[in-house]
Amino acid sequence: MNYETVIGLEIHVQLKTQSKLFCGCSTRSAYERDVPPNRHICPICTGHPGVLPRPINRKAVELAVRLASAVRSSIHPESDFDRKNYFYADLPKGYQITQHGKPLAEGGFIDFILDGIDQRIDLNHMHLEEDPGKSKIEGGVWLVDMNRCGVPLVEIVTQPDLRSASEAAAFVTEFRRIVRYLGVSEGNMEMGNLRCDANVSIRPSSSDPLGVKTEIKNLNSIRFLEDAVNWEIKRQIRVLNAGGVIKQITIAWDDQVKEGQLSREKESEADYRYFREPNLIPVAISEAFIADASIDLPELPARRLRRYIREHEISPSDAVTLIDERSVADYFESVLMIYSGATKRAADWVRNHVLRALNDPENAFNQINELPVTAEYLAELLDLMDAGVISDALGPQIFQKIIETGRSPKQIIEQEGLRPPEEDDLIQIIDQVLADDPETVRRYREGNDKVLNRLIGQVMKQTRGRADAQKVRCLLIERADAL
Numbered sequence: 001m002n003y004e005t006v007i008g009l010e011i012h013v014q015l016k017t018q019s020k021l022f023c024g025c026s027t028r029s030a031y032e033r034d035v036p037p038n039r040h041i042c043p044i045c046t047g048h049p050g051v052l053p054r055p056i057n058r059k060a061v062e063l064a065v066r067l068a069s070a071v072r073s074s075i076h077p078e079s080d081f082d083r084k085n086y087f088y089a090d091l092p093k094g095y096q097i098t099q100h101g102k103p104l105a106e107g108g109f110i111d112f113i114l115d116g117i118d119q120r121i122d123l124n125h126m127h128l129e130e131d132p133g134k135s136k137i138e139g140g141v142w143l144v145d146m147n148r149c150g151v152p153l154v155e156i157v158t159q160p161d162l163r164s165a166s167e168a169a170a171f172v173t174e175f176r177r178i179v180r181y182l183g184v185s186e187g188n189m190e191m192g193n194l195r196c197d198a199n200v201s202i203r204p205s206s207s208d209p210l211g212v213k214t215e216i217k218n219l220n221s222i223r224f225l226e227d228a229v230n231w232e233i234k235r236q237i238r239v240l241n242a243g244g245v246i247k248q249i250t251i252a253w254d255d256q257v258k259e260g261q262l263s264r265e266k267e268s269e270a271d272y273r274y275f276r277e278p279n280l281i282p283v284a285i286s287e288a289f290i291a292d293a294s295i296d297l298p299e300l301p302a303r304r305l306r307r308y309i310r311e312h313e314i315s316p317s318d319a320v321t322l323i324d325e326r327s328v329a330d331y332f333e334s335v336l337m338i339y340s341g342a343t344k345r346a347a348d349w350v351r352n353h354v355l356r357a358l359n360d361p362e363n364a365f366n367q368i369n370e371l372p373v374t375a376e377y378l379a380e381l382l383d384l385m386d387a388g389v390i391s392d393a394l395g396p397q398i399f400q401k402i403i404e405t406g407r408s409p410k411q412i413i414e415q416e417g418l419r420p421p422e423e424d425d426l427i428q429i430i431d432q433v434l435a436d437d438p439e440t441v442r443r444y445r446e447g448n449d450k451v452l453n454r455l456i457g458q459v460m461k462q463t464r465g466r467a468d469a470q471k472v473r474c475l476l477i478e479r480a481d482a483l
């Protein structure tokens with residue numbers, strides 16, 4: 001029997017603020033490895049009796065509003081905080097401050113492209129909340145780290161619009177790009193800056209009512225998400241085909257064994273005994289605040305991707321590489337503004353040379369704005385090659401020299417004597433190469449064109465790669481034929 005899969009995601013994103021949501025503690029542990037446990041904590045975020053939350057971190061609200069505005073979510077002029085009560089070792093207060101009744105924003109959508117097809121997934125709502133701490137069992141001891149307690153989160157909840165694990169993966173990939181483009185989160189899944197819960201159900205056909213869903217908790221990599229959802233779809237199909245029913249449970253994904261662990265039946269909403277947080281006033285968000293938070297909203301990555309494919313005729317897979325990081329795409333566009341040659345050539349250079357230099361552990365920079373080969377320098381280098389001032393073969397070498405010296409392509413060409421040889425000099429070199437290798441010349445003259453490459457290679461070597469290979473070829477043929 002065939003089934004249709006239905007997936008809805010709840011994604012938690014840590015907002016990139018300096019301090020926590022309701023106290024002044026640093027959020028550093030979310031971005032740096034090796035922060036000792038329980039280093040950035042205070043009585044507020046560890047829930048000492050009688051302490052009160054500070055007024056909300058304004059920057060967190062600003063970042064959440066920026067995100068809401070970018071995905072066209074409608075922001076409520078006023079939203080409230082509630083307590084979600086539950087007991088867990090990493091939740092010292094015994095409740096999490098979240099937004100339940102009146103969340104920050106509702107609706108909105110996220111566009112992405114999967115296998116060349118435009119997709120739009122609607123959002124249900126978006127709310128602010130505080131992160132709980134972390135706990136783990138090690139050597140039979142339960143360890144608790146409260147550094148994360150109170151780190152600001154925004155949670156976005158999608159409609160049950162996704163239809164496969166790969167669609168869910170593409171959605172999260174796009175969402176991660178968006179938060180990074182907007183600068184609202186680092187979006188580093190390994191560090192836990194972005195985690196998602198996947199709600200999964202199946203039904204015989206798309207005209208049937210939705211099936212009972214299960215919830216896979218806390219997936220912190222896109223591959224885990226895909227594996228876990230596929231595993232769960234198979235499990236549900238097995239259960240239904242065996243005449244069973246799906247129970248509404250939560251599942252923890254174990255990536256070691258690639259299996260889900262079915263846990264407790266899900267709490268119902270009543271179990272959390274939500275009520276208004278009495279120590280916080282509502283968050284009032286004015287039009288002016290929204291306008292400020294939304295200043296300079298960038299073109300979103302999916303739009304950029306579509307534009308590159310349509311306008312620049314860049315292949316979809318190359319275009320994805322270019323748009324993945326906003327800084328790289330911005331760099332590419334700066335090159336295009338200055339460079340007078342073909343877009344494809346600029347794209348290839350950014351993908352091959354620029355990205356390789358960025359990813360090379362030998363290089364001390366890891367951001368494109370630290371790369372000595374600025375957009376201006378790359379455009380200059382490409383223009384010099386196109387104009388034949390230097391040979392194409394020398395391009396990568398000069399690129400590397402710019403990285404080493406920080407000098408401009410023109411300076412390097414002058415100082416290193418990399419201009420191509422004058423034609424007279426080139427002819428002299430060619431004649432010498434021909435004279436030195438009479439055997440190869442004989443074979444060429446007998447009609448064996450392939451040996452020509454050996455002679456060209458010799459000339460290029462003599463000129464230290466400065467000569468234009470095409471020109472060498474023409475001159476060689478001319479001189480050899482005239483012998």
Ligand code: ADP
Pocket residue numbers: 006007008009010124157158159160161199200201210211212213
């Ligand atoms: P709950 O109250 O159990 O948390 P919600 O209605 O708040 O459920 O939805 C939580 C998430 O589950 C949302 O992303 C929603 O789109 C998704 N979802 C709801 N019903 C289903 C279903 N039958 N199958 C798959 N996902 C679903």
Ligand code: ZN
Pocket residue numbers: 020023024025040041042043044045046150
């Ligand atoms: Zn604190």
Ligand code: MG
Pocket residue numbers: none
């Ligand atoms: Mg819910």
